[in-house]
Structure formats: C-alpha cells, structure tokens
Amino acid sequence: MGKLTGLERIMKAVNRQEPDMIPTLEIDIEPDVINAIKPGLSYADFCDYMDLDGICYFDMKGKRYEMVDEARHIARDEWGALRRFTPATPHNPVPWDPAVKSEKDLKNLVAPDPDLPYRYTEIEQAVNTYKGKRAVIATVMDPFNTVKDSIRGEVNVYMDMIKTPEFVDELNAIARDYHMRYVKHCIDLGVDIIWVTGDYAITKGPMVSPKFTERFLTPGLKQIVEYCHSRGVHCFKHTDGNIWPIFDLLVETGIDAIHPIDPTAGMDLGEAKERYGDRLCLIGGVDCGALLSWGTTDDVREAVKEAIRKAGKGGGYICASSNSIHNGVKPENYVEMVKAIREYGKYPLSLT
C-alpha cells in the first residue's frame, strides 16, 4: 500500500480497515507544549509540523468568554454562565455559576446564535487548506454537557433528573437546537468528521445510572450521530472516565469511534478492542496523566507499543493520548509518543 494521506488513514481506521500505518491526532494540544516544541506555531501549523492525521476545531475556542471579574478571573460564557480561569486551565475555565438557577430563570435564558458567520472562520480556512490531506474535524459539545456545565450547573441538573425530569428534557432540547444547527453549518462547510465532546463518566464510573444515561444523555448524542450519518459524515464521541457500564448505550447511538479509553479510569484498550472492536473505532489509550507528565521517553515508547499491541490489529485504532496534550505534558514525551506511533504503527504490524 502506498503512503496514504492523513484523511485516508483516519477513514480507513474508522471503517475498521488497516491503513498504511496507525493514524494519530489529538483533540486538543495546549500552546505551552507547542511553544516548547516549535515556538510560535499555531495549533494548525503544529499539526502540520508533527504530520498529525487530523485537525480539530472547537466552537469559538478562547473567544466565547467575556471577562466580568479580572481579579478573580471570572468570565461569562455564551450561555450566560460564569466560569473561572486558573493558570492550570487557561483555555477551559471551570464552571462557576450556571445561567439558569431556578425554573423561573429559564425565561431569561438567551441561547447563543449558531448562525453567526465568524463562528466558522477557522473551520472554513482549515477546510480550504487541508481538505483531502488531513481529516478536518469540528468538535461540538454534547448537548447534555452544555446543560450541565453552562445552563443549569452539575448539582442542580442531577437533582432535576430526580425531581423534575421534564425540566431536564426542556433544557436538553434548547441545547440540542443550538448544537444541531452548529453541526449542520460545519458539515455544510465540508468538515470530514464531527467529534462530540463532554464527559459521561468519572474515574469511578458513569456520572449517572445507565437508566438516566439512556433517558437524559444519549438521545442528544444519537440525534447528532443520525444527522451526521444522513450527511455522509462520521461522528466520534469523547468521554472521560470509566464507561464500561454504559459502553453498550454509547455504541447503540451509532457513533463511529470512542475516545479516549483512559487506562487510569480502569479502561483497557485490549478489552475494549475485544468487546467492541468489531463495532467502532477506538481512539486514545496513552496515559496523559502520570505517564506523559512525569514518565521518561522510554516509558512513553513502551506505552505506545503496548497500546498498538492491544488495539492495532486489523485497523480500527487511532493512537492518541488518554485525553489531550495539556500544559502538564512534557514536550519531549509528546514528541516521543508521535515518533513511536510512526515507528511501531506501520502495517503489517511487527509487534505481537
């Protein structure tokens, strides 16, 4: 097989076929790591420099916050919720105070406008620059996570699920409307893949029961997946945590790939491959916690080999970190990770 483009490589993997080599990409790479490896490069240029197979674009990344308290680093997001920046989370501020504090507040909620053209400037540029070469991926927040993190707040929405489930349905519908329209615009522009972010689980297990997951979480995801498929576009899902008890529910939504199979949350690539490898593509598996943050380059190399051994056979695997390349990752470890994926990831695999 001749050398494939990044897009072809990812599409083969998603279709559970063996490409020329195991693809790699990251849902996010923080600027500190980029600047340490190749100072001054943008995220897109860095993906080019590292020859990654896909490039991901977040909706209004870094531009969707209006600072309201400089001293405490508190900003308002597009839904009207307050979020707090810290040195450890310079781009993903932590939910601080939700937009809808009571059912009565709902009438004051103003959803962001998904039709604003400037929202899509970067994606349009990426499609023009990389279409056909690398997979151009639009990431979209899971509607439920928008409800949880911006509209209603985590503790409130958990209590609503038990006390006023219809209210959660109403909030979910508002979030879905925004995200569906966002997805439509991205697909109209020509993105190759939609990647739905937002966690369904914590380290211990799912945040809510499988029954609640099916009732409140997966319907929004399923709607996005079905729409993507109707437009001939693949749809990936990201969720942190231990998802074993809800893995079937996720697969039933029709997602084409699941990310990031975090070993520190009890997720094992080998077991995921064995149980679900015939139904969807696996992405991730290389620990970005202790391993990429504090491990040696030898440790990283061994971890990549182990991940490829467990999940590479027959295709259906995209090797990536177990979340993202955050500011705590040692730059040399990320470089080593990509190098090892390219070295040991060539099909037919030499690792057994």
Add this chain to the structure above:
Amino acid sequence: MVNLDEISRAIIRGDGDKALQLTNVALDERVPAKQILDNGLVPGIQRVGDLFESGEYYLPELVMAGDAMTRALELIDPILGKGDTPRIGKFLIGTVKDDVHDIGKNIVVMMLKGNGWEVTDLGVDIPPEEFCSAVEKGHYNILGLSALLTMTMDRAGETIEALKAAGLRSKIKIMVGGAPVTQGWANKVGADGYAPDAPGAVKVAAALVGKS
C-alpha cells in the same frame, strides 16, 4: 412515636422533605438530637455511601441524599451544639491553589458532616500559606487537600512541604483526593490517607482518628 429507621430510609431515598419532617416530629417528641443523628441520619447516609461504592447509586442519588442530610443536620446541629455531644473530630478541607473545582470536595464535605465531623471548608484555589495559617490557628484532626487536575496535584505536595517547613506537619493528619490522585501518589507526597471517592474518604478519615 417516630421510627428512626424511617429517617434513615428518607435519607437513603434522598427525600429531603420527608427527612426534615420526621426529624422535626422526633424533636417534638423529645427524642435526643444525638439519638436522631446516630440512629437515624448517620445509618442512612452510611447506607447511601455503601450504595454509591457498590455502583447501585450514582451522582444524582448521592447529591439528593447529601442534600436531605444537610437539611436535617441544619435542624439538629444547633441543638447538638448546646449539649456536650462530642463529634468525631474536626476536619479542615480545601481545593489547592490554581484549582477551582469544588463539586467533588463539596460531596466529601456533605458526607463528612453527615458522619459526625465538624468541617471547615476553606473553598477553592487555596495557597499553601492559607492552609498553614488555618492549621496553625485551629485544632483540626485532619486536613483534606483536593486536586482535580494532573497539573494541580503538585500543589497538594507543595502544601504538605509548606506545612513541614512551618513545623506544623506533626500537628495534623493529611488526606488527599481528586480524579488524578492515586494511593501511590499519596504515599509519594507523604499524605497519611487517600480515598477514591467521598464514602471512602469518610472511612479513611475515621480510621485516621482511630474511630473506624
């Protein structure tokens, strides 16, 4: 006569209104507050912890039960405070510097309070010197350090080092927790205890003061 098991069951169901109503009735019937706590509320919240640990309960059920417990405790706390009822101990807690996550910490606080601890919550983004100052001024049995990010775990280690430098380390037991924290890491930074979740934290805390 109120059956205290009914109060336990209300907590387990996360029915705050019922827990509050039954606690009120029990107080009207002159059931000692300590008895309501020990035989009604605490067994209820302990059962909730067990159900969470075994995977039968998830965060919504835990949050509802914690809310029910907090509301009932608000009712009996002032009465308990008037008597000579000793609590298990005093627990100081906070999320480390540069980290503003608080939901996990707040659940730990609810569970500790529900299990008889007097808890002082410093909040989030707490620098080592503020932890040191609080430890120096208060008479706490345990300090709990919460860190939710790989990048902020080091702040917990730095806080422990700051306590050592200030000569305060021997004054207090230290527990660490948060999504990226492991027992191995807790050992490495010299913490006395670690638990992967809130019910586990309650058990470890009790063990650290010899009351497990």
